[in-house]
Amino acid sequence: MCGCAHKEPDRTADGRVIVRYWEKWTGFEDDAMQAVVDDFNRSQNRIFVEKLAISMVDRKVMLATAGGDPPDIAGLWSSNVPDFAEKGALTPLNKMIERAGIKASDYLPVYWEQCRYRGFVWALPSTPTSLGLHWNKKLFRDAGLDPERPPRSLEELDAMADQLTIVEINRGGKMVRVRYPELTEAEKRDRNFTLVQAGHLPQEPGWWITMWGYWFGGQLWDGDRKITAGTPENTAALAWIRQTTEKLGVNNVRSFGASFGNFASPQSSFLAGKVAMVLQGVWMYNFIDKYAPQLEWGAAPFPAKDPVRFPLVTLAECDVLAIPKGARHPKEAFEFIRYVNTQGPMEKVCLGQRKFSPLVKVSDEFVRNHPNPYIKTFIELAKSPNAVYVPRLSVWGEYNDELRSGIDQILALSATPEQVLSEVQRRMQWKFDRVLRRWDAVKDERIKEWSEYDAR
Amino acid sequence: MTRGERRNLRLGLAFVSPWIVGFLAFTLFPVAASMYYSFCDYDVLTKPIWVGALNYRDMLTDGVFWKSLYNTFYFAAWALPLGLIIALFIAVLLNQSVKGRSVFRAIFFLPSLIPVVAASMAWLWILNGNFGVLNHLLELCHIKGPQWLADPIWTKPSIVLLALWGCGNTVVIYLAALQDVPRSLYESAEIDGATAWVKFRHITIPMISPVIYFNLIMGIIGSLQVFAQVYILFAGGGGPERSALFYTVYLYQNAFEYHQMGYACAMAWVLFLIILSLTLVATRSTRKLIYYAGE
Numbered sequence: 202m203c204g205c206a207h208k209e210p211d212r213t214a215d216g217r218v219i220v221r222y223w224e225k226w227t228g229f230e231d232d233a234m235q236a237v238v239d240d241f242n243r244s245q246n247r248i249f250v251e252k253l254a255i256s257m258v259d260r261k262v263m264l265a266t267a268g269g270d271p272p273d274i275a276g277l278w279s280s281n282v283p284d285f286a287e288k289g290a291l292t293p294l295n296k297m298i299e300r301a302g303i304k305a306s307d308y309l310p311v312y313w314e315q316c317r318y319r320g321f322v323w324a325l326p327s328t329p330t331s332l333g334l335h336w337n338k339k340l341f342r343d344a345g346l347d348p349e350r351p352p353r354s355l356e357e358l359d360a361m362a363d364q365l366t367i368v369e370i371n372r373g374g375k376m377v378r379v380r381y382p383e384l385t386e387a388e389k390r391d392r393n394f395t396l397v398q399a400g401h402l403p404q405e406p407g408w409w410i411t412m413w414g415y416w417f418g419g420q421l422w423d424g425d426r427k428i429t430a431g432t433p434e435n436t437a438a439l440a441w442i443r444q445t446t447e448k449l450g451v452n453n454v455r456s457f458g459a460s461f462g463n464f465a466s467p468q469s470s471f472l473a474g475k476v477a478m479v480l481q482g483v484w485m486y487n488f489i490d491k492y493a494p495q496l497e498w499g500a501a502p503f504p505a506k507d508p509v510r511f512p513l514v515t516l517a518e519c520d521v522l523a524i525p526k527g528a529r530h531p532k533e534a535f536e537f538i539r540y541v542n543t544q545g546p547m548e549k550v551c552l553g554q555r556k557f558s559p560l561v562k563v564s565d566e567f568v569r570n571h572p573n574p575y576i577k578t579f580i581e582l583a584k585s586p587n588a589v590y591v592p593r594l595s596v597w598g599e600y601n602d603e604l605r606s607g608i609d610q611i612l613a614l615s616a617t618p619e620q621v622l623s624e625v626q627r628r629m630q631w632k633f634d635r636v637l638r639r640w641d642a643v644k645d646e647r648i649k650e651w652s653e654y655d656a657r
Numbered sequence: 658m659t660r661g662e663r664r665n666l667r668l669g670l671a672f673v674s675p676w677i678v679g680f681l682a683f684t685l686f687p688v689a690a691s692m693y694y695s696f697c698d699y700d701v702l703t704k705p706i707w708v709g710a711l712n713y714r715d716m717l718t719d720g721v722f723w724k725s726l727y728n729t730f731y732f733a734a735w736a737l738p739l740g741l742i743i744a745l746f747i748a749v750l751l752n753q754s755v756k757g758r759s760v761f762r763a764i765f766f767l768p769s770l771i772p773v774v775a776a777s778m779a780w781l782w783i784l785n786g787n788f789g790v791l792n793h794l795l796e797l798c799h800i801k802g803p804q805w806l807a808d809p810i811w812t813k814p815s816i817v818l819l820a821l822w823g824c825g826n827t828v829v830i831y832l833a834a835l836q837d838v839p840r841s842l843y844e845s846a847e848i849d850g851a852t853a854w855v856k857f858r859h860i861t862i863p864m865i866s867p868v869i870y871f872n873l874i875m876g877i878i879g880s881l882q883v884f885a886q887v888y889i890l891f892a893g894g895g896g897p898e899r900s901a902l903f904y905t906v907y908l909y910q911n912a913f914e915y916h917q918m919g920y921a922c923a924m925a926w927v928l929f930l931i932i933l934s935l936t937l938v939a940t941r942s943t944r945k946l947i948y949y950a951g952e
């Protein structure tokens with residue numbers, strides 16, 4: 202691997218340093234970043250950034266770094282930062298950032314915080330996201346609900362979801378379609394029906410099914426050395442997930458779920474009008490625009506269990522640019538990262554990807570020209586004190602997998618929330634202790650090395 | 658050693674050196690390194706830290722490790738005997754002189770020629786609980802098919818099914834053996850009035866027993882290491898409730914997703930020991946049952 206890679210030219214024919222940049226995006230998201238790369242390459246004559254679209258970029262960057270031949274810039278996810286930093290796969294940026302005059306106050310705090318780990322800065326944001334409730338206005342109208350008024354509390358959401366749920370049931374030998382509240386008590390108990398439309402399913406799309414606890418005021422980690430999976434808030438969240446399946450029946454929900462097409466297709470649950478309300482990111486606009494442009498929809502904060510104490514709860518994560526350890530041109534790589542993190546280029550890439558900017562300073566035109574009619578909602582969510590991100594743990598990947606397989610049992614009604622969470626708590630504390638043990642053994646050496654690092 | 662012998666030795670070594678170097682660098686070194694890492698806390702990027710037998714001790718209390726081992730054995734316990742029997746049955750049928758025999762042979766062998774990734778992608782749709790061909794066929798027989806890949810009860814049987822579909826390789830090996838059975842044995846048995854079943858039981862089976870044994874050993878080794886199909890059908894995860902988390906998938910997760918390379922190496926060695934001991938048991942227990950013409 203190393204042998205052949207080093208034969209790759211270091212410089213362009215006209216003597217510019219080639220900076221290799223691996224990024225996860227394809228399609229229009231890739232085009233948006235490519236435009237910024239082109240601008241950068243035109244703006245000066247010392248550095249030439251060469252961007253490559255790479256699938257599973259995090260895994261490949263990790264392996265390339267381990268093999269001693271990483272790219273100069275890696276387009277990762279913010280949730281990768283702790284794991285990569287702790288394993289020594291990234292270059293600390295502190296001194297470069299200081300020299301460049303980049304400050305924490307330039308960024309929305311939620312995104313800046315995710316670039317830091319153990320007191321060092323490891324990456325700078327590229328494009329940010331936040332999540333909100335997306336609802337189908339037509340289905341609201343059909344159900345006799347006010348299409349302009351999304352739910353404002355979780356209770357209200359559950360009640361609306363019932364009204365929006367349609368089932369097909371055999372009544373006296375005839376198949377009829379009725380709304381869930383119109384079922385008799387016996388019919389509700391027997392669950393002998395087929396789901397045709399659901400108001401809301403906690404497992405759809407399910408990408409954040411392990412994080413519902415945040416909407417109940419829960420935390421998954423104490424910020425230090427303790428996993429806090431089994432708190433009452435997280436237990437309540439799992440009980441809420443369980444409740445929908447209990448109501449609609451394990452197999453009914455399962456076969457309803459298997460009827461959805463791919464997410465990026467008109468047959469996906471929300472775009473096909475099969476699920477009326479979903480938790481989705483700011484990118485959802487693009488998919489609606491592309492696959493279901495006729496859809497009448499709205500976006501709003503996804504309500505919390507206690508909306509007074511916890512207003513505007515959202516998961517706000519971002520894509521980041523980092524310099525892997527062992528990169529051949531860290532200084533030149535940082536030049537580009539710094540360029541992307543100035544207002545003009547940042548707005549260009551974020552507008553191109555139909556997201557908002559992670560920077561505090563945003564031009565008026567940016568919001569005015571933005572095609573997503575609800576962009577202000579997502580910006581407001583990102584600025585909220587209840588904007589959260591996944592725990593800053595190097596074992597988050599495993600934690601997420603553990604929670605996910607526990608929640609599988611909840612969705613199959615084969616375990617209670619308490620059973621699931623105590624098992625997750627036990628396993629994760631064991632795994633977390635394992636990495637803490639390693640960290641304790643190497644931390645002095647590591648921190649010294651990081652504090653001294655400066656790109657030459 | 659004379660000068661000539663020394664020269665010959667040097668020359669001989671020089672000629673086999675590509676193999677020796679390749680073996681040392683790409684087989685012996687990785688194997689030895691994985692043994693060393695199995696006693697370390699090693700995350701691939703930083704220096705391994707020696708932890709003694711901790712990884713092996715951790716395995717004892719890791720419930721998911723046991724679950725993955727159970728899943729793998731469950732799969733092997735069904736796929737291996739069924740595979741041997743069904744492949745033999747098909748081979749016997751394909752050995753009859755019927756019209757279009759070579760076409761049938763090609764049809765049964767075809768699945769083994771399809772790359773496992775492509776085949777798994779196809780099965781992903783065949784096994785779809787709502788739109789899948791399989792459930793459609795079952796419906797024609799008035800059976801309501803299950804959610805093959807979404808219901809934890811049915812995930813492992815789905816993979817057994819997929820494995821049986823791809824038994825063409827084994828069929829071909831059986832076929833070759835069947836054609837090697839001397840016709841004269843059947844003829845003399847017929848003169849003595851043997852029925853088809855008696856001929857099969859007392860001539861065919863003993864005569865092809867070394868091949869059955871070969872398929873058994875290859876089957877043990879292969880079925881305990883099944884990876885690609887499962888990895889694709891369940892998108893790298895372990896399926897619902899980890900019901901399809903196979904040993905190698907969990908090993909892969911530890912090595913390349915969680916970067917617990919030390920733990921993964923320890924798991925690999927445990928799997929090696931399991932396969933080794935099962936193979937030994939199989940060899941010992943079948944020794945008397947196998948007939949080698951040369952003996």
